[in-house]
Amino acid sequence: MAKATKNKVNSQIASVHLTSKIWQTVVAMLGVTFGVSMYIFMNTFMNGVNSTQDDLAFSNLPHIRINNETDQNTYNPAIAMFGGNSLVNIRNRKSIQSENNIRNTAQVMSVLKHQKDISEMTPQLNVSVFFRSGAKKINGTVSGVEADTQDRMFGSAAKVIEGKWSELNYQKPSVILGFVLAQNLGVKVNDNVNILTSDGVSKNYTVAGLIETSVKDVDKSKAYMNIGTTRQLLGKNSDYSSDIMVNLVNRNETSRVKAALQPSLKYNIETWQDANQQLLAASQMRSIIAFAVSFTILLVAGFGIYNIMNMTINEKIREIAILKAMGFSGKDILSIFLMQASIIGLLGAVSGLILGVVLSTLINLVPFKIAGLTTLPIMYKTQDFVLAVLFGMLTTLLAGYLPARKASKIDPVAIIRG
Amino acid sequence: MNKSQERPKALEVSNLVKYFYDPSPFQVLKGVSFDVQKGEFLSIVGKSGSGKSTLLYVLSTMDTDYEGGVTINGQLLTGESQNRLSAFRNEHIGFVFQFHYLLPEFSALENVMIPAKRLGKMSSEEIEHNAYESLRLLDLEDQALKGANKLSGGQQQRVAIARALINKPSVIMGDEPTGNLDSKNSLAVQDIFRNLAHEFGQTIICVTHDNDFARNTDRTIEMSDGQIAGC
Numbered sequence: 001m002a003k004a005t006k007n008k009v010n011s012q013i014a015s016v017h018l019t020s021k022i023w024q025t026v027v028a029m030l031g032v033t034f035g036v037s038m039y040i041f042m043n044t045f046m047n048g049v050n051s052t053q054d055d056l057a058f059s060n061l062p063h064i065r066i067n068n069e070t071d072q073n074t075y076n077p078a079i080a081m082f083g084g085n086s087l088v089n090i091r092n093r094k095s096i097q098s099e100n101n102i103r104n105t106a107q108v109m110s111v112l113k114h115q116k117d118i119s120e121m122t123p124q125l126n127v128s129v130f131f132r133s134g135a136k137k138i139n140g141t142v143s144g145v146e147a148d149t150q151d152r153m154f155g156s157a158a159k160v161i162e163g164k165w166s167e168l169n170y171q172k173p174s175v176i177l178g179f180v181l182a183q184n185l186g187v188k189v190n191d192n193v194n195i196l197t198s199d200g201v202s203k204n205y206t207v208a209g210l211i212e213t214s215v216k217d218v219d220k221s222k223a224y225m226n227i228g229t230t231r232q233l234l235g236k237n238s239d240y241s242s243d244i245m246v247n248l249v250n251r252n253e254t255s256r257v258k259a260a261l262q263p264s265l266k267y268n269i270e271t272w273q274d275a276n277q278q279l280l281a282a283s284q285m286r287s288i289i290a291f292a293v294s295f296t297i298l299l300v301a302g303f304g305i306y307n308i309m310n311m312t313i314n315e316k317i318r319e320i321a322i323l324k325a326m327g328f329s330g331k332d333i334l335s336i337f338l339m340q341a342s343i344i345g346l347l348g349a350v351s352g353l354i355l356g357v358v359l360s361t362l363i364n365l366v367p368f369k370i371a372g373l374t375t376l377p378i379m380y381k382t383q384d385f386v387l388a389v390l391f392g393m394l395t396t397l398l399a400g401y402l403p404a405r406k407a408s409k410i411d412p413v414a415i416i417r418g
Numbered sequence: 419m420n421k422s423q424e425r426p427k428a429l430e431v432s433n434l435v436k437y438f439y440d441p442s443p444f445q446v447l448k449g450v451s452f453d454v455q456k457g458e459f460l461s462i463v464g465k466s467g468s469g470k471s472t473l474l475y476v477l478s479t480m481d482t483d484y485e486g487g488v489t490i491n492g493q494l495l496t497g498e499s500q501n502r503l504s505a506f507r508n509e510h511i512g513f514v515f516q517f518h519y520l521l522p523e524f525s526a527l528e529n530v531m532i533p534a535k536r537l538g539k540m541s542s543e544e545i546e547h548n549a550y551e552s553l554r555l556l557d558l559e560d561q562a563l564k565g566a567n568k569l570s571g572g573q574q575q576r577v578a579i580a581r582a583l584i585n586k587p588s589v590i591m592g593d594e595p596t597g598n599l600d601s602k603n604s605l606a607v608q609d610i611f612r613n614l615a616h617e618f619g620q621t622i623i624c625v626t627h628d629n630d631f632a633r634n635t636d637r638t639i640e641m642s643d644g645q646i647a648g649c
Contacts, residue, residue, distance in 0.1 A: 009535035009536050012535075013521070013532075016521075016523045016524060017523070020523040321519070322515075322519035323521075324504065325478070325480060325507065325519075326507065326508060326532065326533045326536065326581075327504045327505060327507040327508020327509070327533060327536055328504060328508075328536060329500065329501045329504040329505070330500065330501070331501070332536070412480050413475050413480045413481045416480075416515060416519070416593075417471065417475065
């Protein structure tokens with residue numbers, strides 16, 4: 001009980017100090033409030049931006065791409081024939097066309113089906129072609145796709161602005177063009193377009209629809225066809241494709257899945273991190289900026305608290321001296337002022353949380369109509385709230401500790417004798 | 419003399435030596451020794467610079483930078499840790515200074531209660547009751563709930579005295595405790611001190627300039643040049 005009254009008198013003194021100059025307390029608290037709310041706002045906004053950026057990027061980027069683009073041209077028939085110790089001299093050596101494609105699609109897909117981390121996959125047959133309409137000739141790509149799985153992975157159906165994605169369900173001579181490509185060719189839905197492959201095969205197709213992705217380059221040069229139709233165009237069998245696109249349940253698990261798949265597939269496995277390092281770099285740099293800005297604000301708030309606490313202690317130096325004369329120890333004085341700092345920190349952190357959420361919610365209402373967005377993106381994560389409160393409290397305690405320690409070391413004799 | 423030897427000693431001082439080093443080394447106490455009996459009302463007088471205040475602050479246990487020994491209630495306090503000393507002050511020593519040093523944001527009553535709450539040996543109700551008793555003793559009962567900064571100078575000084583009494587300390591020390599009081603209030607305070615000493619056996623040690631005050635005490639120690647010039 002004795003200890004309880006002792007602590008009670010310390011907290012009573014602390015609370016009187018806080019309430020007697022309420023504006024000073026509020027100003028100190030507002031410093032923390034702004035720091036914490038900016039931390040939350042900056043981080044939720046950056047999270048929003050990062051996740052939007054990723055959503056945009058993954059609208060045509062698979063988590064893992066499997067293809068046959070290996071650079072392993074090490075096979076030397078002369079060495080194979082005569083052994084490594086022979087001196088071989090071949091003149092006028094020529095390369096033959098190597099097969100860059102996956103010829104056993106069904107087998108590869110059945111291997112993939114056994115991986116439980118994989119949420120979705122779709123084969124594609126990508127071919128470089130010329131689109132021709134009248135005298136116009138435009139270089140581009142045809143993607144032969146399985147309409148259903150392609151839509152599930154990349155949401156393609158929602159991006160078709162004219163016609164229907166489901167036209168590609170059946171093997172018939174129709175094509176969906178990027179809308180800029182169609183404009184450039186001067187064709188509309190139901191018009192015909194001629195496609196010329198690098199092998200010189202030329203065929204006419206009906207424009208079944210137009211697609212608008214948020215990536216201009218794609219809209220300008222890409223067309224989608226049924227994968228069967230595309231195989232037919234190339235004269236290949238139904239087990240033939242150029243890439244297999246794979247999405248994972250968690251897109252950050254790519255390296256583990258790649259390691260698991262590599263032994264059973266002889267093809268090249270490319271993760272999105274390998275293919276798009278700029279994505280990773282950009283999102284990490286945004287996080288660093290967000291942290292730096294909010295940390296600076298908290299630091300400034302810390303200096304504000306330090307100043308106010310220092311001022312209070314200088315004002316009350318005689319009272320501190322008399323408290324010590326009456327038997328309050330240095331520890332008591334330290335706890336009185338640390339209590340004030342932590343109450344300021346706690347109130348500041350809580351009001352900062354509220355202000356941060358309000359700010360983020362308001363920002364989330366600001367219209368922003370670029371690249372498929374309607375408003376500025378915001379994304380809440382629990383860890384940001386926890387860290388904001390933690391940083392806020394830590395700054396206040398640190399800023400309060402230094403003046404409090406000074407107060408605890410006051411020599412009452414020096415003050416009272418003047 | 420016989421009689422005083424029978425009474426237990428409240429305070430023993432042996433061979434106190436103290437130097438000031440700032441601005442230049444200066445010996446302010448040159449081997450001071452004396453005893454104070456329990457229940458004695460003692461005054462220390464002397465010119466400015468004679469070392470009387472310095473002596474009081476050494477006795478108060480707040481100043482620990484000295485040579486020699488200070489024993490209060492049979493307990494040697496020289497060399498004790500700051501924490502032990504503050505706990506000891508809290509329980510056994512009451513202070514009254516020339517300036518009141520009240521906490522301005524608290525009421526008179528709360529100011530008086532604070533040392534008792536720090537000691538934590540009684541319930542809040544008992545502390546409040548005792549604080550009212552102390553204030554009544556100093557004729558301040560009706561001012562109890564007023565803010566300390568709303569009282570007159572004399573009232574503030576008397577609240578400070580009430581605060582010094584709250585823990586019923588065995589020794590009460592004053593540095594010019596009546597310096598800010600008019601003669602009527604000063605006399606009242608002297609009567610209270612005399613009463614505390616003689617009725618309740620509390621020891622009172624006051625540094626003063628006031629010769630009338632000194633004449634009113636049981637014994638006067640005169641300091642001169644860091645030494646006791648006369649008792």
